[in-house]
Amino acid sequence: MPEDTTQLARLRTRMLATAYSNADFWTQRTAFLTDQAVAALARRDPAAGEDLAASLLAPAILHDTQILGAAVEAGIDTSTWEERREKTRTYAREAYELPPQFDPVTEAKRIWASLYDHYPQIAATLIDFLQGLPPTWREDLFTSSPHSPAATRRTVLELPGPETAPYDPLDWEDCPACAEAQDQCRYHRGTFTGMEHQRALITTALTDHTAIDQLQQRHAELEATTARTTAADTSTSTSP
Incomplete structure (x- = not known):
């Protein structure tokens, strides 16, 4: 990338490349939505978008005061955050x-x-x-x-590593088993694999003409079977 590239272009390149290449579902999603949010800001205020992109690319460490200050300004209750963080750290095994x-x-x-x-x-x-x-x-x-x-x-x-903490099927970001494994737990990894398989099937169905024909044929067969079953049930219920 040229050295005179704007900070916004650098950030968008990094975010979209991460969204395309990373295997982790939440990393992909976070990178893509960050890109979209910064791009929306840049359309309304190019200078503010450039400043935000520069701050996101800067390797500065976030402090608790910054995060809590932003939460207080937004009116968010942070009374349970300390307990939540300590619980997560108890089960998390930091690789470094x-x-x-x-x-x-x-x-x-x-x-x-x-x-x-x-x-x-x-x-x-x-x-x-x-x-x-x-x-x-x-x-x-x-x-x-x-x-x-x-x-x-x-x-x-x-x-696979041991997971004694219970997984939370409704929370991908604060699942105790994911925190303990410092990765997706087996439940969420399996869910993600299923989503990837489903996405691949949908992509195939939308791009492969042979697959589309087979799906339409199968759909017609199921509709015909349902119609015959309904007709048979109606005939049985109306017979003396």
Whole structure:
């Protein structure tokens, strides 16, 4: 991009490229809506749009006073925000704070505390299950030949991280399980995958003439089946 490009053009290029390329649903959506909001402002007030774009591109750290001040000015109740932030930080595992080789004891305590807090019945059942294992369970599970199929599977497969915090199907931004995993939880990742699959089907249906013909044919077959069923039900109800 040329050095004389305006801040607005730089920001819009970055936002739209992020919306197009990023795999995260909320990152895509936030980037696109930010682009649209700044573009709308620039149409009404080009100078204000340029200033806002420059501030968005500036790597300045936001402080609590700035955020809370804007919330107070907007008349927003912030009394529960501190508790919400502390709760999120409790379950969030910041990637930059974790050493490359995290301490298994610390991680085990964290997982157990979260499991006990959210799913005490599962925690109790887990204790019963472990107590019922044979005395050699540790050697049976964690000691194997490096050439065995089990050892190969354990090193090749990338297992999903534990999610003991409950997911919230109605809230993508404040889901405890997403916060704990520092990513989309399995529920929301599956929902997003389903949305992507549905979008791909819709795109195919709108652009592929063969698919359109097949859909129309199938729709006609379903309508004919429904009509025959309705006619049969009507005939049965009116017969003596």
